Amino acid sequence: MKPSTSFHSICRWTFNAGKGGFTPSNVRPKWASNRLDTIGVIKLVKKRIIHRLPKHITLGFEVHYDTEVNEKTASALADALSDNEMYLAMITPGAHSHFAYGGIASLDARERKAAQDLGRKTADLAYGALRKAWHPDPELAPTLVLWNGSYGYDLASPAIGKMYKHLKESIAELCRHEKSKGGELYIGIEPKPNEGHPAMLLPTVASTLLLWKRLQEEFNISPKKKGVNKELGHSEMIGLDHLYDTVEEIDNNAVVHMHINSQGYNDGIILGGPGKFDIDHGARINGMNIAAAALVGRAGYRRWKGHDMQARPYDNEEQALDRVVRSILSWEACEHAARQLDEKLLLRFLTKKQTAKAEDLMRSAVTTAFKYFDRTYNR
Numbered sequence: 001m002k003p004s005t006s007f008h009s010i011c012r013w014t015f016n017a018g019k020g021g022f023t024p025s026n027v028r029p030k031w032a033s034n035r036l037d038t039i040g041v042i043k044l045v046k047k048r049i050i051h052r053l054p055k056h057i058t059l060g061f062e063v064h065y066d067t068e069v070n071e072k073t074a075s076a077l078a079d080a081l082s083d084n085e086m087y088l089a090m091i092t093p094g095a096h097s098h099f100a101y102g103g104i105a106s107l108d109a110r111e112r113k114a115a116q117d118l119g120r121k122t123a124d125l126a127y128g129a130l131r132k133a134w135h136p137d138p139e140l141a142p143t144l145v146l147w148n149g150s151y152g153y154d155l156a157s158p159a160i161g162k163m164y165k166h167l168k169e170s171i172a173e174l175c176r177h178e179k180s181k182g183g184e185l186y187i188g189i190e191p192k193p194n195e196g197h198p199a200m201l202l203p204t205v206a207s208t209l210l211l212w213k214r215l216q217e218e219f220n221i222s223p224k225k226k227g228v229n230k231e232l233g234h235s236e237m238i239g240l241d242h243l244y245d246t247v248e249e250i251d252n253n254a255v256v257h258m259h260i261n262s263q264g265y266n267d268g269i270i271l272g273g274p275g276k277f278d279i280d281h282g283a284r285i286n287g288m289n290i291a292a293a294a295l296v297g298r299a300g301y302r303r304w305k306g307h308d309m310q311a312r313p314y315d316n317e318e319q320a321l322d323r324v325v326r327s328i329l330s331w332e333a334c335e336h337a338a339r340q341l342d343e344k345l346l347l348r349f350l351t352k353k354q355t356a357k358a359e360d361l362m363r364s365a366v367t368t369a370f371k372y373f374d375r376t377y378n379r
Helices: 038-048 074-083 109-127 160-181 205-219 232-237 242-251 287-298 317-340 343-351 355-377
Strands: 006-011 057-065 086-093 143-147 186-190 226-231 255-259 305-307
Touching: 006 086, 006 317, 038 057, 038 074, 038 086, 057 109, 074 086, 086 109, 109 143, 109 160, 143 160, 143 226, 143 255, 160 186, 160 205, 186 205, 186 255, 205 226, 205 242, 226 232, 226 242, 232 242, 232 255, 242 255, 242 287, 287 317, 287 355, 305 317, 317 355, 343 355
Parallel strands: 006 057, 006 305, 057 086, 086 143, 143 186, 186 226, 226 255, 255 305
Antiparallel strands: none
């Protein structure tokens, strides 16, 4: 059976010269910011990645405002996306680049106002110069993602309650502003347990779902097109089950965007997982991801699947590009195996408590996925 169109998105921030800190900052010199700008990344994707992907895959692009796109560069970015057969899949206010004391949740009124303004300008740019880069299907409109990297704290005090109040008020105001522009964007919050602070507001999927519920109750914010940017790896970082996270998101009709990278602890090959920092490996083939692909597929999710990943600290440009291809094909392999999975037989085994046979069925699905990957990667 020929697969239907599959929508993946590639992130601007993947293409960096190196992380720095404890690892080299110039291992990929051609990708230094003074040599490879956002338009250059799009051209690089077109030249070096698209031809390696199956024809049924459509690519989107993800950017931060105002560090990776701004009012001066947005028109050129929109033209580049159109010229290279790509679409704007996600835009996010890069508050973490500017605000270190809570952003839109800050106890400093000046910082809070400036962070709120950054969010409004992000929406304005999406509806303005970037509008021509939207996919023509309204169901594939970009997601405005709020990453909680600036909503953090490192001091235990009752003032955390005040920060949470500011957070709700700020997000409600942004939702009202976006609605005034047309209400066509999807809005997703990306939970994360840590980074860039030891403790974060909205660390889990459950806390994010609860926030949306409170926004509806307190501020009359419609839940339509609102939800979670599910980041599989962030659940792994805190030792939570991203399958159950997925069930909760689907139950609340809240899967608006996906980041399908992994921390790696559950595939038995790469290291990472609970208690580790954010490693941002690409998507991995394993039983949990096949199950997650089955869940979102059965729920009818047909939107963008983002690859919020980092090249490894020792990758040259060639290998870093190859990792993006591998990530996309790995998730395609998980989706393929999910479609082949005999769920009726699986449920029959589990109903009869024949869990070993159910395990065999899932193990066979993993084998199916790896065979699919090998065929598509080596074609």
